[in-house]
Amino acid sequence: MSILFLSGCAGLMGPARDADGRVTGTTEINSIELVNGDCFSFVDGTSNARASVTPCASAHTHIVIGSGDLTTAAIDEAGSLQNAVSSSCAEGFEAYKAAAAEGTKPAQEFVVAEVERDGKPVTAYLCVATDAPASAAG
Numbered sequence: 361m362s363i364l365f366l367s368g369c370a371g372l373m374g375p376a377r378d379a380d381g382r383v384t385g386t387t388e389i390n391s392i393e394l395v396n397g398d399c400f401s402f403v404d405g406t407s408n409a410r411a412s413v414t415p416c417a418s419a420h421t422h423i424v425i426g427s428g429d430l431t432t433a434a435i436d437e438a439g440s441l442q443n444a445v446s447s448s449c450a451e452g453f454e455a456y457k458a459a460a461a462e463g464t465k466p467a468q469e470f471v472v473a474e475v476e477r478d479g480k481p482v483t484a485y486l487c488v489a490t491d492a493p494a495s496a497a498g
Contacts, residue, residue, distance in 0.1 A: 374387075383415050385414075385415070386415075386418065387412070387414075388411070388412050390409065390410060390411075391408060391409055391410060391411045391471045391486070392472075392473040392486065394471070394486055395424060396424050396425070397423070397424060398413050399414055399415070399416035399418070399420040399422070399423050399491060400413040400420055400421075400422055400423075401420050402422070416493060417493050418493060419492075420492070420493065421490060421492070422489065422491055423489055424487070425449075425452045425453060425456045425488065427484070427485065427486045427487065428448055428484075428485060429475075429477060429483065430483040430485060431482060431483075441483065442470075444483075445470045445472060445485045445487075446470075448485065449468065449485070449487035453466075453468045453487060457489075464492075466489040466490050466491065467490045468487070468489055469489070469490075470486065471485065471486040472485045473485075
């Protein structure tokens, strides 16, 4: 399990998506701009700050399985940022792991960034699991 901390703000343009919100082509974006269900691979040499998001049928290494925001109070209550994010992602990861193809062992990771929402600073997080296209998984 790893946690990645990013800072800064999201870009203005995301990947092209179809009417159902699925990515239609491969695009490089800031990792924190990924959304639930996005399939991607971290871009080498960017300390996981950038991701190559792609249609899920294409080659990729990870999938976003959850997301949310944490306030400073929620982080303090959990005892640490890692505890707060891990707790927030636990249920989704357990469900993802239970549904994984036989013989696969998904790993859990997190992407975390300080962002501003409605003029207030919050910690945004993504719950991420290792993944592979269905054709590659077997």
